[in-house]
Amino acid sequence: MPVEMQLSRIIISEINEDQYVFLKEVDGDRQFPILIGIFEATSIDRRVKKVERLRPLTHDLIVGVVESMGGEMDSVVITDLKNHTYYAKLRIRSAGELIEIDARPSDALAIAVTTDPPLPIWVDENVIDEAIASL
Amino acid sequence: MPVEMQLSRIIISEINEDQYVFLKEVDGDRQFPILIGIFEATSIDRRVKKVERLRPLTHDLIVGVVESMGGEMDSVVITDLKNHTYYAKLRIRSAGELIEIDARPSDALAIAVTTDPPLPIWVDENVIDEAIASL
Numbered sequence: 001m002p003v004e005m006q007l008s009r010i011i012i013s014e015i016n017e018d019q020y021v022f023l024k025e026v027d028g029d030r031q032f033p034i035l036i037g038i039f040e041a042t043s044i045d046r047r048v049k050k051v052e053r054l055r056p057l058t059h060d061l062i063v064g065v066v067e068s069m070g071g072e073m074d075s076v077v078i079t080d081l082k083n084h085t086y087y088a089k090l091r092i093r094s095a096g097e098l099i100e101i102d103a104r105p106s107d108a109l110a111i112a113v114t115t116d117p118p119l120p121i122w123v124d125e126n127v128i129d130e131a132i133a134s135l
Numbered sequence: 136m137p138v139e140m141q142l143s144r145i146i147i148s149e150i151n152e153d154q155y156v157f158l159k160e161v162d163g164d165r166q167f168p169i170l171i172g173i174f175e176a177t178s179i180d181r182r183v184k185k186v187e188r189l190r191p192l193t194h195d196l197i198v199g200v201v202e203s204m205g206g207e208m209d210s211v212v213i214t215d216l217k218n219h220t221y222y223a224k225l226r227i228r229s230a231g232e233l234i235e236i237d238a239r240p241s242d243a244l245a246i247a248v249t250t251d252p253p254l255p256i257w258v259d260e261n262v263i264d265e266a267i268a269s270l
Binding site: 095 | 190192194196199200203205220222227229230238242
C-alpha cells in the first residue's frame, strides 16, 4: 500500500557532493532521507522557496511539455529501494488514461514541487520499512 | 529563415562556472558558442559520448514523457538572442500537430542529442548574424 508523504527538509551542503531531501508521512511520524545530486537539490530548493525563474528550467520544461500535449500531472510514487537506490514513477493523466513513467526520485520530487499546489507524493509501504531499517 | 546547425564542440572547464557548446552550420562554415551551465554541459557531453545511464536522467525523462504520451520529438530551434541570452523552442509532433514549447537552448540541445539519430537543430538567420557580430 502506498503512503502519502511530503517533503520535510532539504539539506544542501556546499562542501559535500551528497545532498539529502527528507520525506515525512502526512498522517504519521515516519520519515527517511533520500540522497540526491546537487543539481536536483538546488532545483527542489529553489522551487520550494519560490525563486523566480526568467526562463523555464529543466523541470519546468517537463511540466510545460505535459501541459502542451494536453496532459495533466497527477502524482509521483516511490516504488522501490534496491541496493541503496530509490526508484520512482511520474504519473500523468493523458486522454483519460493514467500513464506511469520511470523517473529518478530526485526528478520526480522536483516536478512535484514545480506544480501549484504540489503533486501528491506516494511511497510504497515496503520502501518506507526498508528505508527506515537501513538508517 | 532558419539554418541547420550541429553541435561541433563542447568545452567543459573544471575551474570555471562557464561552459560552452559550439554550433556550426551543416552546409557552411559559420559557427558560434553558447554559454551554458555545468549540469547541462555534462548532460550533453555524456550523451554525445554515449555514456550508459542506469536510470533515466532528467533529459531522458523528457523524451520518455513525450513518447509515453504518444508524441514524437521533431526538432529544436534557436529563435532569439536578447541581452546575451539565447531562446529556444522544442518541437514535438503530437496527434498530427506540431507543438512548440519554450526551452533554454541548453535543455533543447541536451534533448536533441538524447534521441538517436539526434534531432535537427535549426537556428534563425538573425540569431546567427547577431551571435557572430558579438564575438
